[in-house]
Amino acid sequence: MERLQVNIPGTTAYDVMIADGLRRELNEYIADSYSSILIIADRHVADLYMDDITNVLKTRGNIFCKVIPPGEGTKSMEWYDRLLDYCISCNLDRKSLIIALGGGMTGDLAGFVAATYLRGISYIQIPTSILAHDSSVGGKVAINHKAGKNLIGAFHHPDKVLFDTEMIDSLPLKEKRSGYGEVVKHALLSDKSWFDEIMERELKELENHKAARDLIRGVRLKASIVEQDEKEAGVRKYLNLGHTLAHAIETELDYGSVTHGEAVVIGIIFALSLSGMEEERNRLLVWADNNGYPLEVVGELDERKLLEHMKRDKKAERGKINYVLLQAVGSPYVSHVEEDELLHALKQFKNEVIE
Numbered sequence: 205m206e207r208l209q210v211n212i213p214g215t216t217a218y219d220v221m222i223a224d225g226l227r228r229e230l231n232e233y234i235a236d237s238y239s240s241i242l243i244i245a246d247r248h249v250a251d252l253y254m255d256d257i258t259n260v261l262k263t264r265g266n267i268f269c270k271v272i273p274p275g276e277g278t279k280s281m282e283w284y285d286r287l288l289d290y291c292i293s294c295n296l297d298r299k300s301l302i303i304a305l306g307g308g309m310t311g312d313l314a315g316f317v318a319a320t321y322l323r324g325i326s327y328i329q330i331p332t333s334i335l336a337h338d339s340s341v342g343g344k345v346a347i348n349h350k351a352g353k354n355l356i357g358a359f360h361h362p363d364k365v366l367f368d369t370e371m372i373d374s375l376p377l378k379e380k381r382s383g384y385g386e387v388v389k390h391a392l393l394s395d396k397s398w399f400d401e402i403m404e405r406e407l408k409e410l411e412n413h414k415a416a417r418d419l420i421r422g423v424r425l426k427a428s429i430v431e432q433d434e435k436e437a438g439v440r441k442y443l444n445l446g447h448t449l450a451h452a453i454e455t456e457l458d459y460g461s462v463t464h465g466e467a468v469v470i471g472i473i474f475a476l477s478l479s480g481m482e483e484e485r486n487r488l489l490v491w492a493d494n495n496g497y498p499l500e501v502v503g504e505l506d507e508r509k510l511l512e513h514m515k516r517d518k519k520a521e522r523g524k525i526n527y528v529l530l531q532a533v534g535s536p537y538v539s540h541v542e543e544d545e546l547l548h549a550l551k552q553f554k555n556e557v558i559e
């Protein structure tokens with residue numbers, strides 16, 4: 205079992221536990237003081253794992269389950285509203301617990317419900333996707349708006365993160381690919397040899413123990429950054445590497461046809477170009493192409509529309525776009541990039557990527 209604590213100075217501390225088969229031992233790690241529990245999972249995850257979870261928790265009495273449609277489209281005002289209605293109909297009180305069982309979509313949505321229902325109740329993240337090693341830690345919870353990703357949200361930390369790495373075996377290849385978008389990001393932010401290792405990975409053949417090791421490293425890095433800068437005033441911005449373009453692509457495509465992690469890989473390739481890191485950029489481009497990332501999608505998008513979305517990025521100030529760039533692997537910084545430069549680079553990027 206891998207266990208670490210996330211310490212947010214002056215507010216909260218919580219455990220992240222990662223182990224194969226952890227879902228069968230949840231009773232040991234979920235306090236029995238909660239007055240009732242609502243488990244939220246999407247249909248795919250519920251079909252696979254909801255029974256396991258409810259079986260382990262069946263002695264707890266008041267347990268409710270809510271199954272939501274899979275896909276990024278559910279991280280919406282409509283489903284936020286429906287889930288609040290459901291919380292009210294179950295009479296959840298301030299001692300109730302919400303369990304987010306699923307990937308980052310479920311975690312962000314259920315977490316935002318927990319952050320706002322009765323002005324905030326407890327929730328626990330049970331991540332089930334590789335990508336959710338990132339989303340389950342750090343307390344960012346949100347829903348999307350048609351004008352932009354995660355535009356409505358909060359910082360609300362979970363009571364615990366309980367990651368059963370056995371569950372990532374059932375992920376389809378597309379979702380493994382998506383998860384590795386954030387793994388590549390964490391590697392580039394921290395360690396050249398880790399990046400080199402990932403560039404050797406063939407995601408079709410991904411072995412569970414290697415993925416588990418990668419996500420544990422990612423969680424450690426993320427926790428250490430969030431501990432230094434909970435509300436993204438400084439170093440936490442680095443965790444947005446690749447996201448300025450990624451979010452623009454996701455928004456422009458109306459969420460879902462390209463996954464978050466796929467878009468992040470495209471965004472990181474672009475950020476590496478802007479950073480002048482040609483070697484890493486070319487290696488990532490080849491790796492992404494070999495592993496089936498949908499790079500061609502940028503060819504179909506209008507760079508002016510992408511630029512408009514980028515202006516709504518949360519790092520933008522007074523309409524000026526700020527970008528996470530790298531001096532070298534492990535040395536990120538944030539810099540303002542002029543619109544003309546971005547437009548020019550986007551045009552060039554489209555031509556190079558669809559070649």
Ligand SMILES: NC(=O)c1ccc[n+]([C@@H]2O[C@H](COP(=O)([O-])OP(=O)(O)OC[C@H]3O[C@@H](n4cnc5c(N)ncnc54)[C@H](O)[C@@H]3O)[C@@H](O)[C@H]2O)c1
Nearest residue numbers: 248274307308309310332333335338339344371374375464
């Ligand atoms: N809060 C944060 O800090 C943060 C960080 C990164 C990403 N995010 C958000 O996370 C979301 C993406 O997360 P995601 O990629 O996990 O998406 P997701 O939750 O939509 O899951 C992706 C797909 O995988 C399926 N799935 C999940 N676990 C499975 C399993 N074990 N077996 C089989 N299928 C499984 C889901 O049903 C879904 O179809 C985006 O909304 C993104 O904005 C948030």
Ligand SMILES: O=C(O)C(=O)C[C@@H](O)[C@H](O)[C@H](O)COP(=O)(O)O
Nearest residue numbers: 338342344353354440443444447518
């Ligand atoms: O935790 C963070 O901080 C991140 O930026 C992690 C990102 O991977 C994640 O996608 C996050 O939700 C993006 O945040 P946003 O503030 O740009 O919406």
Ligand SMILES: [Zn+2]
Nearest residue numbers: 386447464468
């Ligand atoms: Zn992300």
